[in-house]
Amino acid sequence: MNDYLEVRNLSKSFDGFQLRDITFTLPKGYIMGLIGPNGSGKTTTIKLILNMLKRTGGEVKILGFDNITHEQEAKRNLGVVFDSNYFSDEWKISQVEKSVSAFYENWNTQKFSEALKRFHIQPSKKVKELSKGMQMKLMLACAFSYDAKLLILDEPTSGLDPVSRDELLNILSEYIEDGEHSVLFSTHITGDLERAADYITYISYGELFFSGGKDEFIDGFRIVKGGREELSADLGKKMLGIRNFSTGFEALVKTEDLKQFVHLNVEPATIDDIVVFTSKRGEQYE
Amino acid sequence: MSNIWKSVKLDFSLVKPYVKTICFTMVLPVIFAAINRSLLTGISFAMCFIAMTTGYTFSITEKNSMERLYGILPIRKSDMVIGRYIFIIIMGLTALIFSLIAHPVILTILGESIGIVDYISAAVIGIFLFALYTVFQLPGYYKLGSIKGRVFMYIPVAGFLITLLLITKSPVGESKLLFTIFNSPVLLMLLTIIFVIVMYIVSILVSIKILKNKEA
Numbered sequence: 001m002n003d004y005l006e007v008r009n010l011s012k013s014f015d016g017f018q019l020r021d022i023t024f025t026l027p028k029g030y031i032m033g034l035i036g037p038n039g040s041g042k043t044t045t046i047k048l049i050l051n052m053l054k055r056t057g058g059e060v061k062i063l064g065f066d067n068i069t070h071e072q073e074a075k076r077n078l079g080v081v082f083d084s085n086y087f088s089d090e091w092k093i094s095q096v097e098k099s100v101s102a103f104y105e106n107w108n109t110q111k112f113s114e115a116l117k118r119f120h121i122q123p124s125k126k127v128k129e130l131s132k133g134m135q136m137k138l139m140l141a142c143a144f145s146y147d148a149k150l151l152i153l154d155e156p157t158s159g160l161d162p163v164s165r166d167e168l169l170n171i172l173s174e175y176i177e178d179g180e181h182s183v184l185f186s187t188h189i190t191g192d193l194e195r196a197a198d199y200i201t202y203i204s205y206g207e208l209f210f211s212g213g214k215d216e217f218i219d220g221f222r223i224v225k226g227g228r229e230e231l232s233a234d235l236g237k238k239m240l241g242i243r244n245f246s247t248g249f250e251a252l253v254k255t256e257d258l259k260q261f262v263h264l265n266v267e268p269a270t271i272d273d274i275v276v277f278t279s280k281r282g283e284q285y286e
Numbered sequence: 287m288s289n290i291w292k293s294v295k296l297d298f299s300l301v302k303p304y305v306k307t308i309c310f311t312m313v314l315p316v317i318f319a320a321i322n323r324s325l326l327t328g329i330s331f332a333m334c335f336i337a338m339t340t341g342y343t344f345s346i347t348e349k350n351s352m353e354r355l356y357g358i359l360p361i362r363k364s365d366m367v368i369g370r371y372i373f374i375i376i377m378g379l380t381a382l383i384f385s386l387i388a389h390p391v392i393l394t395i396l397g398e399s400i401g402i403v404d405y406i407s408a409a410v411i412g413i414f415l416f417a418l419y420t421v422f423q424l425p426g427y428y429k430l431g432s433i434k435g436r437v438f439m440y441i442p443v444a445g446f447l448i449t450l451l452l453i454t455k456s457p458v459g460e461s462k463l464l465f466t467i468f469n470s471p472v473l474l475m476l477l478t479i480i481f482v483i484v485m486y487i488v489s490i491l492v493s494i495k496i497l498k499n500k501e502a
Contacts, residue, residue, distance in 0.1 A: 053502070
């Protein structure tokens with residue numbers, strides 16, 4: 001099996017929000033970043049993958065298993081880290097292992113101890129005594145202990161200090177080194193993607209904007225800059241987002257449309273640029 | 287180990303830090319038994335009190351957002367629900383056994399004599415009261431959570447009063463069948479146990495349906 005995660009035409013309707021036809025695949029051995037502005041549907045997508053929300057349409061396969069009809073099989077090799085701890089805060093670390101290990105046939109106590117040691121987590125401590133970063137590492141230690149093939153993280157770096165963020169991204173990069181593990185993580189910190197992601201899936205206002213390689217994503221867009229007199233209505237139609245200044249403008253365009261903008265200054269776009277400009281849905285803003 | 291048993295163990299580890307509080311709940315009715323010099327009163331209070339502590343698992347789960355942990359574990363939702371019911375029934379039985387030992391000791395010290403019929407009737411009524419509370423409470427907790435779900439606790443009280451009213455004020459109260467049942471302790475106990483089992487089966491099915499339709 002080459003794809004550890006397959007999401008096809010995933011849809012979900014809420015009052016006032018719709019997630020429509022989200023399709024992407026995550027091959028084994030890679031890290032995918034799930035990005036989008038707040039409220040765009042990242043967490044909804046993750047909860048649908050985990051069958052914690054009922055989908056309106058589409059299908060999800062985790063390691064080849066349907067996430068609803070073969071939920072148990074799908075979750076046996078799945079590790080999940082949320083933005084905050086999901087263990088009882090009164091549990092000691094040793095109690096966490098006792099409570100969770102029973103559910104995983106391939107749980108390895110030695111691996112758990114090694115992970116705790118590596119992450120500097122004392123087994124005698126209570127969950128509530130750990131910092132947010134340490135709680136994140138505890139969830140990771142659990143996933144490593146049963147050798148979860150696919151790791152899903154929902155905004156793991158939000159609320160972490162730069163050192164902890166860097167450490168977490170290092171851990172994720174090491175985790176996929178053997179080519180047998182994959183990671184999907186949602187984030188709105190684009191610096192994390194530049195550091196760790198191989199693939200990017202970008203959801204904007206409930207719709208899939210892009211899913212593919214990170215380099216393809218960045219190369220697919222350019223920033224063009226010019227004076228006000230150089231901005232025509234025809235050019236405006238080709239711009240995905242524009243920012244006006246008193247002296248001129250800057251806009252995001254697709255690289256394939258670049259030949260129409262050769263008379264302007266062209267610069268590479270960053271992931272931040274792409275997200276910020278496209279999130280404005282092409283509206284002009286001062 | 288079956289998934290149901292794993293779920294029971296997980297629930298036990300949830301309430302483990304609160305065992306002292308739960309034990310206190312079991313000790314308090316001993317005083318009621320002593321004041322009223324009645325095993326039946328003591329057991330009834332004990333089982334009602336312990337039924338009230340069944341919300342602990344739900345409160346702890348909510349407090350720690352543990353529905354996310356339950357959401358990622360490789361276990362069927364029906365196994366989680368059955369596991370929780372078994373855990374709560376174990377809690378109830380533990381309280382019953384403790385009360386059936388502790389209360390008679392106190393009552394004997396106070397000079398009361400307790401016969402085998404007292405033991406059996408107190409145990410059956412205790413089981414019935416505990417079941418009556420929990421079969422309504424648990425689906426309520428699954429549906430509305432540990433705070434709002436408490437309102438379901440009053441359903442048995444209202445139901446009991448209505449039934450009492452119906453029996454005393456209507457021709458049902460003069461029914462020969464009811465007369466026969468109430469005058470045959472063995473039959474009454476047997477029917478109570480069957481009724482408790484049926485109530486739990488229905489309650490479990492309702493809770494499974496609620497949990498399957500619930501979105502985290």
